[in-house]
Amino acid sequence: MPKQEELIEEEGTLQGQVEIWKIMFSFAESMALKCAVELRVADIINSHGHPITLQEIAAGIDSPSPDVDCLARVMRLLVRKRIFTSSQPIADDIKETVYGLTNSSKWLLRDSSTSPSLAAMVLAEDHPWLMAPWHYLTKCAQEGGVAFTKAHGCQIWDFAAANPEFNHLFNEGMACTSKVVLEAVLSAYREGFAGMGSGSVVVDVGGGTGMAVAEIVKSHPHVKGINFDLPHVVDTAPQYTGVSHVGGDMFVSIPKADVHFLKWVLHDWSNEICINILKNCRKALPEKNGKIIIVEVVLEPEGKGLFAETGLVLDLLMIAHTSGGKERTKIEWKKLLEEAGFPSHKIIQIPALPSIIEAYPE
Incomplete structure (x- = not known):
């Protein structure tokens, strides 16, 4: 040579x-x-x-x-x-x-109330409770199953319900990322909400205690907001101007509205369950002018975008922490939406890890 x-x-x-x-x-x-x-x-x-x-x-x-x-x-x-x-x-x-x-x-x-922060997410994701499931990635590849369950004997939601300290840590982490992403959504998607007619209703599906939809209504007071989550979740939610809280089960039915907003909900679930959730949204939307606003990662396996590699890591996080959850590519989102009754959609980039996927029933 x-x-x-x-x-x-x-x-x-x-x-x-x-x-x-x-x-x-x-x-x-x-x-x-x-x-x-x-x-x-x-x-x-x-x-x-x-x-x-x-x-x-x-x-x-x-x-x-x-x-x-x-x-x-x-x-x-x-x-x-x-x-x-x-x-x-x-x-x-x-x-x-x-x-x-x-x-x-x-x-x-951590001490600034005005600056967006990811500190709480760092503390949550790097805590031994959430690091432990990563050690079962090999087992998941060998035999399937849920990594979090292999590590802790139950799924993450049950673990949180039984462990107040973990529940607080996890919720703080989710809340800080929600705030960061929501700021990006409200800044980059102004026209999407501003274009809704006066008195239109937006439902935040799986909205927790209602912070996100409250910020949407605050920024666009011509719309009405519904925060929709499990009854025990909305029972503890604070009151917000222009927002009503509705308890229920998104796997069964979703309140009727002009717009359904789903932020980091679908990546927790398998394709079959996601299609069920989306079909319930489809039933509750008007035939004309209705839409869903999905805020999720759009994977770019070969991409060179700012968050392309982080998206692939987050996809493995879904294996570590959820039961059947995954991040999806453009092609996977298109297939999922079409099977659920949303033949038309567009992807809108925002200055954050996820993107906005706006989908329509016709």
Whole structure:
């Protein structure tokens, strides 16, 4: 083999080894991220209003004796991953490295009521309760079944019902992502709601305690909102102007409306169950001018979009945490919608992980 070809092959082999090492230890990155969230590092820096030293970060940690060396090593990796910045200040009297926020670490703020945050989701997804099912991915490939059940002896909803601490952790994580996604929906889909006639009704199917539909009505007060979920869920929901709460079962029937809104509902379920839910929506919509607004990931297995790879990871998350749930490609969404009685749809990109899928019964 010519020398040049040998060098190319050796370089390729070495790069292959590099990639395996990186993926093998990628869990360390998420653990370092979780550590920063638990220590409120982003909030400590943010409270000063400018980059600060390691000692100043340590002074803000809720501990009488923080290990500064450990903190320095965690920060070193997170700086490398561009979660934080590090630099030597210009001032002659200060020679210590100072650490600042980036566009990434701003999403880790826990003490800000105005900035959207993913901190609660980091704490939930990287908790041992939700990490344990990932260790059963091989078993699922070998024999099927539900990874969460293999890890904990029951499905995630039952585990949450029996474990208040987990229920709170999980709900906080879901709430923060819901807020992030909803802000993107309301900013990128203004005309979609504004175009609804005065007095039109939008039902949030599986809407939890009603936060999402309340924000929709608040932004578009000419429409009326119905928050639809299981009776024990809506019984604890707060009152919102322009929103009524209705308890029921989406697998049986869904309240009549001009628009049905389903945000991160369908990815929890198999195709058969999704078709059942969508058919119930179809029955409850008017023949003309009715539509459903689905907020879900649209997979791009070969795509190069900002969230293309994250979508594939989220699809594996559905194996780890749900019973039959999955993320879907454009082709899979088209087939699912057509089988449920929605022959026409369009996909609208928004500045978030999921997209909007607007579908019509005719």
